[in-house]
Amino acid sequence: MKERIGVYICYCGGNISDYVNVNKVKDSVKDEDGVVLAKTTVFACSDSSQKEMISDIIENKLDGIVVASCSPKLHLHTFRSVAERAGLNPYEYVQVNIREQDSWAHSDKPEEATEKAIRLVRAGIRRLREAQPLLPNEISVTDSVAVIGGGASGMRAAIELADTGLEVYLIEKEHFLGGRIPQWGELFETNERGDILIEKLYNEIIKRNNIKIFTGTEVESFSGCVGNFNLEVKIKPRYVKSGIECNEFEKIEEGCPVEVDDEFNFGLTKRKAIYKFYKNAYPDLPAVDFENCTKCGLCEKLCPDAFDFNQKEEKLALKVGAVILTTGFSPYEPSEGEYGYKKNDKVITLQQLRRIMELSNGNLKWKGKEVKEIAFIYCVGSRQKSGENKYCSRYCCTAAIHTSLLLKKKYPYIRSYHLFRDIRTYGKQEILYRDSCKQGDIYLKFDENEPPVVEDLNNRAIVKVKDLLTEREEIEIEPDLVVLVTGMIPRKNSEIERIFKVPVGRDNFFNEIHPKLRPVETVIDGVFIAGTGQGPKNLTESILSSLSAAAKTYSLLSSGTLKLEPIVAFVDSERCKWCGDCAEVCLYDAIEKENQDGKEIAVVNEALCKGCGSCVPVCESRAIEIKGYTNKEIIGMIDGMLEEVR
Amino acid sequence: MFHLEYDVLVIGGGIAGQETALNLADMGFKVIMIEKEPSIGGKMILLSKVFPTLDCASCIATPKMSETMRHENIEVLSYSEVTSIERIDKKFKVKILKKPKYVREDLCTGCQECEANCPVNVEDQFNFGLVGRRAVYIPFSTAIPKTAVIDIENCILCGVCERVCPANAIDFTQEPECYTLKVKAVVLATGFNLFPARRKPQYGFGKFPNVMDAMEMDRLLSPTRPYNAVVRPLDGKIPENIAYVLCTGSRDVSVGNPICSQICCMYSIKQAQLLMGALPLADITIYYIDIRAFGKGFEEFYQQAKDMGVQFVKGKVAKIEEIKETGNLIVRYEDMEGSGGVKEAEHDLVVLSVGMLANTGITSIFKYEDLELDEYNYVKQADALLSPAKTNLKGVFAAGTATGPKDIPDSILSAGAASAEVAAYIRSLK
Amino acid sequence: MSWDKEKTLKYIKKKHKVSEEKVEETREFMKIRKAIAKALSSGPKTIPQIAEIMGLPLADVTYNVMTCRKYGYIEETGEVSDDDYYYYELKGRK
C-alpha cells in the first residue's frame, strides 16, 4: 500500500478554479491516509509544474502521485510520463477528472462542485494507495499497412507509406482506383484535371514494388490488435485477365449488347457489361459486370485468351500492423421533389453538371436544348435546419463558383445565378469568388427560413427567391438548368463501421480522438482515418490528412516493436477452481486451462488479452481480476466517494 | 546535447513547428528547432480557448511544448534566428544566431525574483501593450523554457536583478553566439503576422482606446488575462454592448489583402460565446459579410452562438467614431440585409477581427537560390494538390500558416503532412 | 557580498550605453506608481476615481493601474460600482 502520495490540484487557469475552491480541496485531502504532500498548481500540464512534480517525487521520496485536473483522455499520458521520468512506474499515477466531470458540468453550483471535487480526489487517492506498478507488454509488430479506399487520399497515403519502407496493401471496393476525383474534370485552385492527377498517382504507385493493389476487394473481417491485425478480404472476379495482349477491347465494348446506367456518370449515360469507368481509368483493364452480362460470348470470340469466366471470388487473409481508412464520401442525393429534383428534368446536381460538362462537345446542351442560363442553389443537403446534415460541407461554395468560372471560359454567353446563404470561399479561394463577381455572375442571398422555390410550369423551371440583399424583393428566374449544390455525406459504409468499430460523430462522419491533438487517430489503436471519411474536405485538405495519417502510422510501426498497455486480466491461483466460465466468455481466446502442481487453473495469455474484463463478473470464485481495476481499487474509490466531507 | 549535424531544421516553434518536430522525432529523426522569441509556443499559447471545442489553448499547447522541449531527438534553440541557409550537395549548411538573454538558462529557475525587483516598465508585447512588463521578464507564465530574459534595449543597467538572483543566473557578459550546422531537410513553420489594425485608419485603432483588436480580446479572455476581467482599455468599465467588425484587413483590396483569413469568423464567434459566459448581461453584435463556418463542427458552433443570443448583422463597417464624453463608439455600417442604406449603432467596445498576413522575411535567408512566394507573399506550394508541403526548393518544406491562412486543426494536419514528406525525402537521399 | 554579485554588470556597462530617456521613463513610472498608491491610501477606488485624483488621462491610468495590478502592488476588491467599474485597493489591505 502506498504511504507517500503527492496530490496536485490544478486551477487549469480558471477553468477549474472559477467554480471549484481548489484550496479547500487541497486542505481537505492533505491529511488523508498516505498523503504526504498536497499542492495546487495553475497549470499542472505546464513544463514548470511537471518539473516541480518530478523534484517533489525525488526529494520527498513519493511512491505515487494524483493529479486532479482535466479528463484523462487529454493528459493521462502526460502525467504518466512525469511519474516515469521521476523514477516511478507510470501506473503509480492516478488522474482525477475535476474539469469535464465537475467544474464545467456543475459551474452552476460551485459549492457542490467543490464537495464533489473533494470526494473525487479522495477516491483517486484511495485508488492509488492500492495501485500496483505495471510493466508494459512489448510485442513485435507487422511492418505492413492496409489502406482501405483507393481514392486520391488512399493512393497518396500508400505512396508515402511505401517510401518509408512499409509494405502497403491498397484495397479498393470498385474495379478501378481513383474514387471521386476523376469525376470532376478541372479542380480548383490549380485547374489540374482530376483524371490526370489520378494517373500521376497511379504511375507512382506501380513504380513501388512494396504497394500491392487490390481492386474489386472488400474487407470481410478485422481482428487482432494494434501492431498485429488480421484482415480478411474478399476479391470479386474481374473476369478479364491481366498481362494478356488484347487490342480488341474497344471493339468488344462497342459490340457488347448490354446497356445499364453508368454509375460513374450518375446515370446520365449508359455503359456496357464490359466497362471502364472512364477511358484512362486504372488499372488499365476493363472489368465485366457479370450480373448484367447476357453471356453472349462476343468478347471471348474476339479475344479468347483475355477472358476467364471461371474466375471465382477469392478470399485472402492479410496481416497488417495498422489500418488507414480512406473510404471517402458520397454526394448528398436530394430527395425526390427537393427543389424539384427528379420531378423537373431541368433540375440536376452539381456533380451531374460536371459530368455533363465533361461529356459535351461544342455547346453545352441539356436534353437537346442549349444551356444559356444556370441557377445554382447552394447548401442543398448541408446546413439543414431540420434534417440530418446540420454541418457545412466546406467544399461546395468554392466548387460551384469554380464551375461557373469554367463555364464562362468555355461558353462566354452563359449567365450564372448563385442563390446562396453565405459564400464560404475561405482563404485564397476568395479570389475565385472575386473573379466570379467580376465576370458578372449574379449573387442572390436567401434566408434559411425562406429557401428558393422551384416551380414546374409545363416543363419549364421557374425559380423564385427572396433576395436579402435587396430588401427581400422576390426575384423570378427561368434558367435552362437548376443546379443543386449538394454537400458531402459520409459514404454509406456501415459495413466498414461495423467491421472496424470506428465510432462516428454527430455528423455521422468518422470521429477523430481530438481535432487538434489527435486528428487522424481513432479510439481503436492502430486504426487511422483520413480524407473525407472524417468530414468534408477539398482535395488538398484530404491529402494533408492522408499524409498526416501516413506519418502517424510510420511513427507507430517504425521501431518494429510496440508497448501495449498492461491492462490485462490475472488469476488468483489459490482461488481459481477452473470451471471454464471465464474462458468461455472471452472473445479473444486469451484464457486457457493449465495444470499447476496438480491443480487445474485458468491462465491468461497477456498478448491476447484486451483487458475488457468480461471474465470478471462471471467468475463465481472471484479469482480473476483486471490489472489497474482490481477489487481493492474500485472498493477504495467507492469508499473515498462516500465518506463525509469534513 | 547540441550537435553540429541534424536530420531536419524546423524554423518556428509555434504549434505547426512543434507538431512537425514531434512527428519527425517520434520517427527517429534528429531535429533542431529555431525559435526567434524567448519561448516556443507561437500565437496559440497566447489564446484563451479555441473553437469549436472550447478547449483552453494552454491545455492543448503546453503539454506539446513541454514534450517538444524534452524529446530526446529534438534540440530547441529559443531567442535565435536562422541567418543563412546554403545548399551543399545533398545537405544544407545553416547559420544560426543565438541572441544573448543575459540570463543563464542552465541556472535560472524561473522564480521571477528579478522581475519583482526590476524598476523598468515597458509595454508587454505578449499582452499587446495592454499592460507593462519589466526589462527582465519571463514572457508568460506558461513559457518554455521558463527562464528570464533581459531586454537590453530597455534595461537601465541598475544591476538589481543580478543582486537579487538567488541562482546567480544573471550574466551580462553574454555575447551573441553563431552556430553553423548541417541538416538534410528544412521545414518552414514560420507562421503568420496579424494584420496591423492601424492600417485601417477609419476604424480608429490606436486612436480610440475602446477599439481593440481580437488578439487583445483573446488576451483579456485567456487564463493569463492581464486585467483579470473583461473591461474597457479606456477606463476599466465593464462593457455592456460589444461589437465585432469582421474582415478587418481581409477580403480588402484597399489594403492589398484580397484573400480571406479563414479564422476570423470562427474566433469572433468563439470570443462572443466566451464573452456571453463572462458578461451574461452584455449584448454582442457581429458585423459580417459572410459567416465562414466551414470546418468540422464549425456550423454547429455558429448556430450555438446564435441560439445564445449573439446578434449577427450582415453589413460592411465604413467608419468608427468616438463619443468624447463616454468613450463609446459609433459604428457606421452599410446595412446589407435589413432595410438597407447606411446605419449607425452605438457600442461601448469594438473589437476588430483582424486577419492574417504572410510572415515575410524568410526568403532572404536562402543563399544562391530563391524561395518562391505566391502573390500574397505566402510560401508557394510547388504541388498544392498532391504534395502540399513541398516548396520550389528541393528538401525545403512548409508547414502551418507559412503557405496560407489556416486554423489550428488545419495547421496540425499540414504539419503532419510536412513530416511525412520530409521522412520520405530523407529516406530517398540514401 | 553585493559587490561580488555585480561583477558582470560592470562588464556590460563598459560597452553598452543606457539612454537617458529610458532612465527618465523609469523614474516617471515610479512616480505614477506612488501616485496610484497615494490615491488608494484612503480606500478602494475605481479607475475614473483614481484618474480624477491623479489628473491624468483615463486610458493612461487604466494602463498603469493594470500594470501595477500585474506587478502585485494592487488588486481588485471584487466589488463593482453601480456604474460598472471594479474597485482597486492596495494589496494586502483586506
Next chain:
Amino acid sequence: MRERKEGGLPPKILVFSTNSISDPGIDLAGLLKMHYPPTVYTITVPCSSGINPDWIIYALKKGFDGVFIAADGSDCPYREDCSQLTARIVLSSQERAKEMGIDPSRIKMAAVCSVCAESFVNHMKKFSEALKKLKENTNESGGKNVSS
C-alpha cells in the same frame, strides 16, 4: 451546507462509465456546460461487461442511492454482445439486491455513446428524480427519516 441537509440530501449516484465510449460522452456534457446533479460520481472501467456485481451491491450498501451503468451499447470496441453481457450483470445485481431488501430499481443501465451528452444528462436528471421519490416513499413507509 446545513441548509441543504434539512431539505433531504440529493440522491448520490454512482456511474460506471467506459474509457473509450461513455466516459467521453459524459466529458462532452461538461464541455458543453450541460448541468446534471453534482452528486453524480463516475468510476471508469474499460468495458461495461467487466463490471463486477459485487461493486454495485457494495456501493448501494455503503450509501449510494443508485448505481447507473453507462454502457457502450453497440459501439463497444471489445465485443458486439456487450449490451447483453452488461444487461446480465444488471439483472443479477438486481436479483441480489432484492434478496437483501434493496429496491432493484436503484440499479439502472442505458447505452451512452461518445457524443450522447444530452441523453446522459437527461438520464441523470430522471434517475435522480426517481431515486428522490423512492427515498421519500421509503422514509414515509419506514417511518424513519435518516437524513433529518
